[in-house]
Amino acid sequence: MTDAQETAAEPDLRTTGGGPPDDGVTAEGAPIPLLEPREGVPPVVSTPDGLESVVAAFAAGSGPVAVDAERASGYRYGQRAYLVQLRRQGAGTALVDPVGCPDLSGLGKALAGSEWILHAATQDLPCLREIGMLPTRLFDTELAGRLAGFARVGLGAMVESVLGYALEKGHSAVDWSTRPLPEPWLRYAALDVELLVDLRDALEKELDRQGKLEWARQEFDAIASAPPAPPRKDPWRRTSGMHKVRRRRQMAVVRELWTVRDKVAQRRDVSPGKVLGDAAIIEAALALPLNVHALTALPGFGHRMGRRQLEQWQAAVDRALALPEGELPQPGQPVTGPPPPRSWADKDPAAAARLSAARAAVSVLAEQLNLPQENLITPDTVRRLCWEPPAEPGPEAVVSVLTALGARPWQVEQVTPLLTRALQATP
Numbered sequence: 186m187t188d189a190q191e192t193a194a195e196p197d198l199r200t201t202g203g204g205p206p207d208d209g210v211t212a213e214g215a216p217i218p219l220l221e222p223r224e225g226v227p228p229v230v231s232t233p234d235g236l237e238s239v240v241a242a243f244a245a246g247s248g249p250v251a252v253d254a255e256r257a258s259g260y261r262y263g264q265r266a267y268l269v270q271l272r273r274q275g276a277g278t279a280l281v282d283p284v285g286c287p288d289l290s291g292l293g294k295a296l297a298g299s300e301w302i303l304h305a306a307t308q309d310l311p312c313l314r315e316i317g318m319l320p321t322r323l324f325d326t327e328l329a330g331r332l333a334g335f336a337r338v339g340l341g342a343m344v345e346s347v348l349g350y351a352l353e354k355g356h357s358a359v360d361w362s363t364r365p366l367p368e369p370w371l372r373y374a375a376l377d378v379e380l381l382v383d384l385r386d387a388l389e390k391e392l393d394r395q396g397k398l399e400w401a402r403q404e405f406d407a408i409a410s411a412p413p414a415p416p417r418k419d420p421w422r423r424t425s426g427m428h429k430v431r432r433r434r435q436m437a438v439v440r441e442l443w444t445v446r447d448k449v450a451q452r453r454d455v456s457p458g459k460v461l462g463d464a465a466i467i468e469a470a471l472a473l474p475l476n477v478h479a480l481t482a483l484p485g486f487g488h489r490m491g492r493r494q495l496e497q498w499q500a501a502v503d504r505a506l507a508l509p510e511g512e513l514p515q516p517g518q519p520v521t522g523p524p525p526p527r528s529w530a531d532k533d534p535a536a537a538a539r540l541s542a543a544r545a546a547v548s549v550l551a552e553q554l555n556l557p558q559e560n561l562i563t564p565d566t567v568r569r570l571c572w573e574p575p576a577e578p579g580p581e582a583v584v585s586v587l588t589a590l591g592a593r594p595w596q597v598e599q600v601t602p603l604l605t606r607a608l609q610a611t612p
Contacts, residue, residue, distance in 0.1 A: 216351040219344075222375040224277050229268075229366065231285030236292065239271075239279045244295040246276035249324065251302045251381035254309045255374060257362040259458065262450045266312040267361035272378040273299075280374060283316050284364070290317025297321055302381045304340045306408050314413065323409050324401075326381065329388040332397050332404070334555035344380055347387050352376055395555075400595040404560075407593055419514075426467040433513040437505035438470040440514055445501045461485065461498070469502055522565065523572035534612040539571040542610035546603035554599070562600045566590045570604060578608040 230239050243250065255268040269281045269289065283289065293313075301320035303309055305327040313319065330338035337343070341352045356373040363370075392398040417423070421443035430436055443466060450457040465485020474480040477499045481487070486495060523529075529537035547567060551558040558564070569590060575582035583605050587597045 216345045216349055219350045219352055219376055219379065221372065222278055222379050226368065226372050226375050227278050227280055229280045229282050229371065231282035233286070236281065236286045236289070239281060240292050240295045242276040243271060243273050243279070243292065246273035248274040249300040249302050249382060249385065250296050251378040251385075252309070252313070252318075252320075253303065253374070253377045253381075254312050255361040256312055257360050259358070259456050260360040261362050261456060262454050264312050266309075266316060268366065268374055269313070269316070269318070270374050270378045272381065274382070278375050278378060280371060284362075288317055293318035300324055302326060302385045304343075304377075304381065306405075310408070311413070320409055323405050324385050324389070325405055325408060326384050326388060328404055328408075328560075329385075329392060329401055331560050332401050332556050333388060333391050333395060340377065343388075344384060347391075348380055348383055350380060397556075400593075403593040403595050407591075424466055425463040429467055430470050431516075433510075433516065434505065434508075435470040435473065436514045436516070437508050437512075438473065438502055439466055441501040441505040442466045442469060442498060445497065449497075469498070473506065474499065474502060475506075523568045526568065529572075533572070536572050538610040538612045539574065539608055540568065543567050543571050543604055543607035546607055547600065550599065550603060562587075562592060562596050562604075566592055567604070571608070574608045578605060580605050583608070 228235075230236055251270075251272040253270040254266040255270075256264050257267050258264065261267075266283045269283060270278065271281070271292075272278045281289065281292070296318075298321065300322045302324045303320075304325070306323055306325040310319070326340070326343060327338045330343050335343065335346065337346070341354045344350050344352050353373055353376065356370045359370060361370075366374075389398065392401050419440075421440045424439055424443055427439065430439055442461065446457050446461045446466070450460045453460070462485050465483070468483045468485055469480065472479070472483055474483065477492075477495045480495055480499050480502065481490075486498065523536075524532060526537075526540060529540060544567065547558055547562060551561045554561065566587065570583070570586050575586055580601055583601050584597055587601065587604075592600075
């Protein structure tokens with residue numbers, strides 16, 4: 186009996202209906218509210234002894250492991266994990282506190298050979314990596330949903346449409362660094378992994394039925410083997426509203442304010458937005474205030490801000506204003522790939538024709554295969570191929586370029602014929 190079927194057998198955990206269908210089709214009628222984990226809400230593990238017991242239990246369990254992590258985005262600096270949830274056959278559910286147990290490498294090693302089930306794996310893997318947990322095999326239920334053609338791929342929507350259950354999602358954006366964590370939050374966290382194994386099994390059947398299971402496996406392997414993302418170059422350029430900033434001196438103000446804000450946020454362990462909003466940074470950059478009095482008049486630097494803080498921000502502005510011309514930032518980041526497509530028609534009409542043909546062909550094929558275009562082949566890959574096509578743009582050359590750009594074998598097989606034809610397009 187699956188987890189979902191056992192849960193459905195508990196009458197106090199639902200209000201109507203029966204268990205989810207075995208074939209992964211939405212249950213008839215209203216979804217069944219999933220109100221309580223089957224074994225109740227487990228205690229939070231925050232001690233070495235407690236962690237040792239969890240490691241032993243999950244090492245002795247069987248089958249894949251459902252894994253989730255909760256962060257404090259918008260509240261704390263960075264993207265560290267503040268709660269890790271796991272569930273496995275024979276081990277039940279565990280809630281582990283990475284603040285009390287900052288090194289989970291022992292748990293990661295105990296599960297190293299197992300398949301991990303995550304929803305939107307690329308969101309959780311960076312914070313799991315920080316605490317010593319990294320899978321060698323995984324199944325991403327969100328990505329599986331995309332490949333299978335589901336219109337809504339959030340966890341709640343997937344559980345409802347595939348298994349017929351309604352998850353309570355009211356605590357997804359709370360401050361998970363809060364201690365102690367309230368009981369309703371812990372219940373929500375435990376329920377997030379309650380049915381992941383069932384969801385995985387149903388999606389695997391559906392992908393197999395559609396002939397896409399091997400595609401999904403290649404995608405999952407690519408995620409599991411991907412190296413950590415390199416640090417962003419000039420992250421201050423991603424300040425919201427940056428498109429309003431035109432002059433290099435103004436850009437220097439954004440850079441100085443962003444850098445000071447980041448240091449303060451890191452020292453205080455709070456979200457940078459709680460230190461100083463992006464809108465305030467842009468206002469200061471556009472106004473170029475010459476003193477604290479002028480700065481105070483700008484939105485975001487009002488009466489709530491203390492004199493010391495205002496002087497700190499004005500000092501950053503002053504440093505930017507004093508920079509020599511040669512040290513001012515350049516208007517744009519160094520271009521490492523094709524220019525923006527909107528400029529192709531003027532710069533290279535032939536490339537623009539190739540891109541137009543390629544985009545149209547990819548769109549048609551993605552619709553036929555019932556999956557998003559970006560999952561069929563990334564837009565960046567298409568742009569790079571069309572901007573700098575091989576000298577002899579035959580199928581073998583296209584395969585070579587796509588592979589070098591990171592396309593998976595299934596993607597290469599699907600899009601090579603249509604992209605080869607698109608490269609013959611003329612203005």
